[in-house]
Amino acid sequence: QVQLVESGGGLVHTGGSLRLSCAASGRFFSAYIMGWFRQAPGKEREFVGAISTDGSGTYTVDSVKGRFTISRDNAKNSVFLQLTSLRPEDTAVYYCAARSGSSIRTPTGYTYWGQGTRVTVSS
Secondary structure, eight states: OOOEEEEOOEEEETTOOEEEEEEEOSSOGGGSEEEEEEEOTTSOOEEEEEEOTTSSOEEEOTTTTTTEEEEEEGGGTEEEEEEOSOOGGGOEEEEEEEESSOOTTOOOOOOEEOOOEEEEEEO
16 A cells, blocks of 8 residues: 655745645555645545656646646655645645556546645635
8 A cells, every 4th residue: 555645735825836745655656647636625626737657747737737847756755746826726735646557637546645735825
């Protein structure tokens, strides 16, 4: 099994930045596609984007494209989500997740999940 732990959330003003981290346990981190999701208050969880197993390919949804960047460091069993130009509508709990190899554009099939880290953007 894989354990995922997010960190780095917090309270920021509109236009601010945060860097979220996800630390993974286990021996096979480099074999997993890593995704990021978020859930705003009163709304369903939504897919934000993902990164390929070797980090060479990334995908983000249109609503965050150009503002959010996904990266990973397989040597450290970590994946990151750089948030910039934050808006109040970005307020949510952010989750990292892992799945076996597939398209990084596919939002389904993730089998391991972290506990989430809260991001609050004030207006």
